[in-house]
Amino acid sequence: MIGVELLETALLLGLFVLLAGAYGILYGAGKLSQRRAILHAGFACYGIQCALALVVIAFTPLAMFWKAFIAASTLAYLGIPPVTWRFLGRMH
Amino acid sequence: MYRSQRLALKYFAAAVTLFGIMIIAGLMSAYYYINPDFLFGLLHFNIAKILHIDTLVIWLLMGFMGAIYWFLPEEFGMEPVGIPAAEILFWIFCAVVAVVAIVFIVVQYGGSDTAGLWLVQQGRKYVEAPRWAAVGVVVVMAVFAWNVIGTALKAKKITGIMVVLIVDLVPLIVLYLDAFPAIDNMSVDLYWWWWLVHLWVEATWEVLIGCIMALALMQLLGTSRRIVEAWLYIEVALVLGTGILGLGHHYFWIGTPKYWLAVGGFFSAFEPLPLLGMVVHAVYDAGTHHMKTTNKPAFYWMMAEAFGNFIGAGVWGFMITLPQVNLYAHGTQWTVSHGHFAFWGAYACGVISVIYLVLQKSRKATLVNGARWKWAFAALNVGLIGMVGTLLVAGFSQAFIERAIGGSTLQAFISGQESPWFVDSMVARFIFGLIFALGYVVLVYDFLTIGRRVAVETGATVTA
Numbered sequence: 018m019i020g021v022e023l024l025e026t027a028l029l030l031g032l033f034v035l036l037a038g039a040y041g042i043l044y045g046a047g048k049l050s051q052r053r054a055i056l057h058a059g060f061a062c063y064g065i066q067c068a069l070a071l072v073v074i075a076f077t078p079l080a081m082f083w084k085a086f087i088a089a090s091t092l093a094y095l096g097i098p099p100v101t102w103r104f105l106g107r108m109h
Numbered sequence: 110m111y112r113s114q115r116l117a118l119k120y121f122a123a124a125v126t127l128f129g130i131m132i133i134a135g136l137m138s139a140y141y142y143i144n145p146d147f148l149f150g151l152l153h154f155n156i157a158k159i160l161h162i163d164t165l166v167i168w169l170l171m172g173f174m175g176a177i178y179w180f181l182p183e184e185f186g187m188e189p190v191g192i193p194a195a196e197i198l199f200w201i202f203c204a205v206v207a208v209v210a211i212v213f214i215v216v217q218y219g220g221s222d223t224a225g226l227w228l229v230q231q232g233r234k235y236v237e238a239p240r241w242a243a244v245g246v247v248v249v250m251a252v253f254a255w256n257v258i259g260t261a262l263k264a265k266k267i268t269g270i271m272v273v274l275i276v277d278l279v280p281l282i283v284l285y286l287d288a289f290p291a292i293d294n295m296s297v298d299l300y301w302w303w304w305l306v307h308l309w310v311e312a313t314w315e316v317l318i319g320c321i322m323a324l325a326l327m328q329l330l331g332t333s334r335r336i337v338e339a340w341l342y343i344e345v346a347l348v349l350g351t352g353i354l355g356l357g358h359h360y361f362w363i364g365t366p367k368y369w370l371a372v373g374g375f376f377s378a379f380e381p382l383p384l385l386g387m388v389v390h391a392v393y394d395a396g397t398h399h400m401k402t403t404n405k406p407a408f409y410w411m412m413a414e415a416f417g418n419f420i421g422a423g424v425w426g427f428m429i430t431l432p433q434v435n436l437y438a439h440g441t442q443w444t445v446s447h448g449h450f451a452f453w454g455a456y457a458c459g460v461i462s463v464i465y466l467v468l469q470k471s472r473k474a475t476l477v478n479g480a481r482w483k484w485a486f487a488a489l490n491v492g493l494i495g496m497v498g499t500l501l502v503a504g505f506s507q508a509f510i511e512r513a514i515g516g517s518t519l520q521a522f523i524s525g526q527e528s529p530w531f532v533d534s535m536v537a538r539f540i541f542g543l544i545f546a547l548g549y550v551v552l553v554y555d556f557l558t559i560g561r562r563v564a565v566e567t568g569a570t571v572t573a
Contacts, residue, residue, distance in 0.1 A: 020513035023437050024505055031428040034381045038419050041385050045392030082371070083431050086378060093382060101389040108336045109397065 026077040029069055033087070036066035037094040044098040059098070067091055110471065111182040113189045113256075116196055118471060120175030121464050123203055125553060127168035128457075130210075132546050134160035139542050142535040156217050159230075159237050160210065165452065166235060167206055172460035173317050174253055177274070179467050180324040181260060184268055190259035191252060198249050205245040209238050226291055233298075235306050236288040243288045250285065254278045269338035270323050273345060277316040284308050296364030303359040310452075311352040311380075318459050319344050322411065325463050328470075329407055330398050340390065347383035351376050358430050362439060370432040377430045381423035391415035404469050406482035406555070410462035413490065417454020425450050425497070437512040442534075443504025450497040464556065472560025485552035492545025499538040506530035 039062040047056030070091040074084045137157040141147050145154075181189045189195075212229060219225030221232075230237045238246070258275055261267050287305035292298040323337040357373020391412055402408045425447040429438040438444060469477045507525045515521020525531060 020509040023434060023508060023513050027428045027434050027438065030431065030434070031424050034424045034427045035420070037381065037385055038388055038416075038424065041389045042392055045389050045396065049392070049396035079431065079433055083374070083378075083433070086375065090378070090382070094385065097382060097385050098389050101386045102393065105390060105393045108339060 022078050026073070026079060029073050029077065033066060033069050033073065036062050036069065037097075040066065040094070041098045041101075045102065048102055063095060066094065111188050112192045112196070113178045113182045114467075114471070116192065116199060117175040117177075117179035117467065119199055120171045120178060121467065123199075124168045124171040124175060124460065125464070125556065127164045127171065127206070129549060129553070131161055131164035131168060132542075132549050134158075134164060136539070136542050136546060137161075139535070139539045143539055152214065153217065156213055159213055162235055163209075163213075163237060169314075169452075169456050169460060171202075172456075172463070173314075173321060176321045176324070176460070176463045176467075177253070177257065179463075180321070181257065184271055184324070185260050185264040185266065187260065187264055189256045190263050191256050194252050195256050198252050201245065202249045205242050209242045212239070213237070231288070231291070233288070233302055236302075238288075240289060243285075246288075247282065247285060250278075250282045254282060268334070270320050270334075270341060273316060273341060274320045277313055277320070280308065281313040281317065284313065299363045300360070300365060303356060307356045307359055308353065311355060312349055314456065315348045315352060316345050318456055319348070321463060322414070322459055325407070325411065325466055326394070329402060329404060329411065329462075329466055330394060332394070344383060344387065347386070351379040351383065355380055358435065361432050361435055374430060374432050374435075378427065380430075381419070381427055384419040384423040387415050388419045403475065404465055404477045406477060406486065407462045407465035407469070409482075409486060410458050410465060413486070414454060414458035414462060417450065417458050419454070421447070421450030421452075421454035421497070425501075437508040438504065441504040441507035441512070442500045442531075443508060446497045446500035446504055449493065449500065453493050461552070465559070468556060468559045474560035477559055479555075481551055481555040481558075485548050485555055488544055488548025488551060490548075492541050492543075492548055495541030495544065496538050499534040499541060503531045503534035503538070506534070 040059050043055055043059030043062060047053070047059055070087050073079065073087050077084075079087075134157050137147070137152075138154065138161050141154040141157065178189070178195070216229050218232070219229030226232075227240045230239055231243070236243065254275075257271070257278060261271055261275065284305050287301055290298070290301065292301070319341055323341045326332045326337050327334060353376075354372055355377035357369045358377040360369035360373055395408075395412060400408070429435050429443060429447060465477060465482070468474075506528045510528050510531075511517060511521045511525030515524055
């Protein structure tokens, strides 16, 4: 891995998780306010996260194992906010 | 007020004092990077750094203990057993911390013999305290465990949160025993040392703060016990599930077998997932309560804990946790940046939140609000984010220039340290450190005056 690739890869990975957080926050805010625009903004963040995952898989020098991990965790991130929300709603 | 709760207030006072000493030592450590001649021949950089790191550990530990001593009698409806011993040990604990700090400053380091290990320092990061002091910490923690477990037995009742706490106290104490061995082989020594450091921070402390936040949530937002306990069980399962084997990310480059690259990377890459669940939970709590509370600072610091934990541990951690990136990033200011953000988010914000909650109760303030906590909140968080941002840039330059381009030679190390990106980042980090220190001063002033200001005590309405 050369210097530029190192920084690009690390920043992409950080941004990948940050977008998951933005998705979670906007999903929750959208559900609370019952405003579709916010909910859609959350899903847009998730869409960007998917795009970033594709970039990581296609262009970074990470080993195949880690690329497969990124692909699988992208799917897991999709489910966390709705599942958590449903669970919290049922609990309350 | 129970004696246990009066003891809790003492622990919080000690914790906040050590928080201040931590900041002073941190500013000194930061200044050495700008002016390496600073206190030349008097106090070395490594001693300032030891003081910074060790006071961090102790102030958070004292904050946790204060929180438990506060909530314990309320959980069991009685004075905890062994409180007289706990009261005496509090003063002994403080005296031990003070003596160790004086030894660090005056003696600094001893010989590599048994006397040095027992009387001066052990030379192992985070657990530098000499053995006699480490024995003292074990005794204090054992009495603390006895206070909790003995009270549960005497009260003949138990709650879900207390079960989790009691189960957590066992590894909390046992793992600390790892502070004692002096193993000659560095790989073997680091292997076991990480059990203490990682499994305290990313396992037992996570569970401990989870219990404390569960107890605080019930008082702050009136959340039902059923809900906080259910969430606590899930959180504990997820955090331990990813955190225990996440230990492996410390084993990448210390001479351990190659399989740790896969095990450590795999489990630590999972760590952001439960943290995202916590963020969603924070949004749910904030929304369903319409941000209404009689203690706004406690509420905001609790929110800061959820978000700070996610960003500091989750986002910053994920950047450097995969072995291919970690090869270049470990041991640089990049990891320092991650450490600052994660400790702040996961623990410091939580302890500050509980202190606000406890001060409201102990001083019988109907409403805690005002401008001071907002200034403190803003300055501390801006200062912290500024520090981690500049440390990140410094870490980037080290990983790029020293590791990726220079191949980790001594000359490459020097080139990395002399890079304008690194040098300027260190200056900016110091400036943000000063902002953080300013926030601490305002925070302490707010702590001292809560419930004593007329506007707060007579506040009749709860502002949303």
